[in-house]
Amino acid sequence: MKNNDPYKEVIAVSIVEDDRDIRDSLAMIINGTPGFVCEHVYGDCESGIKGIPEQGADVVLMDINLPGKSGIEGVKKLKAGNPDIDFIMLTINDDEETIFEALCAGATGYLTKETAPQVILHSIREVYNGGSPMSANIARKVVTSFKTIDENPLTERETEILRHLCDGSNYTQIAEALFVSKNTVASHIKNIYRKLQVNSRGEVVRKAIKERLV
Template identity: 40%
Template structure:
């Protein structure tokens, strides 16, 4: 794969160990340089324009302004920069929001570290880059039944339940209270005329609701 002569990168990641690990990986790659790293978007706000990076790697869950909220602001500040989301979250809502807000790539942290380097190369060449699970989620979203009786939030919750997440994990991932999850689950059961998680998943998959 062709690589531009030099690529400058900024990393916005709140976990210092992870942030330093990414920086080490990128800096030891020929023609790549990490020009700065930040623990949050708020910490980068007054400096990142001067950094003038070709690529920004940004997490979603950051202290203060979230990565999703930061993306459109960063796009205005750095109109010629490419943005890659690198996160543990792969829900449909977050993927679509990130891409709509200006991300050129969406990767999950459980992938091989070499994938980060390839993703930088891909976005520099004008392409997009996604982890396999992210691509599958996006494809499923496009294939869904548009006449679903479920709301977007109910669909998100059922999707997470269908991949084995419990209610506490669903609440954390969607940044909502566990009681809110329980209420949505009740509504899902009522709308799908089922009485169990297994039946809800079965009916939803049969009717292409998830």
């Protein structure tokens, strides 16, 4: 079990990356830097899921777009059985939905592949010591997303109805659950669509999940 000793001499890093050039380059940088060692690399998520628990690691650099299972799926599965391992997503994906999916799956850090080698090394040390390193543009997106969440335009009743919509309830079921008429439910849903600038149930559910409105 990892003891998170900030003065630990060597941090063991594993890499899950399908691009051999990137994988080999990262391993070379890590192994060429005092205080770090990379003994295990994996070219796909399935290999990582199998090998990482057996071989062990303090920190894992995980790509997202991998053949077969995605890196996000890998983090979710590995984190469930190995809570002491920290995961840093190292990827080209920088859209808000992917970022939050990765963080919700259990990733602690999120860096883009343009990140300089020294910053990656610093981030590995930082995440090992309890931090949550992110590339500057990723951090801005996270802050913006949380600001959007804090500025939820819906009333308490509208949020309650939105939650029922996300659960798959129809107008009649929502009306019965809230002891109101179907016309009242329809009126609230119309206001929800207007405030969230959507035009369909599918759109409103996707936006609710993405912006964590429910």
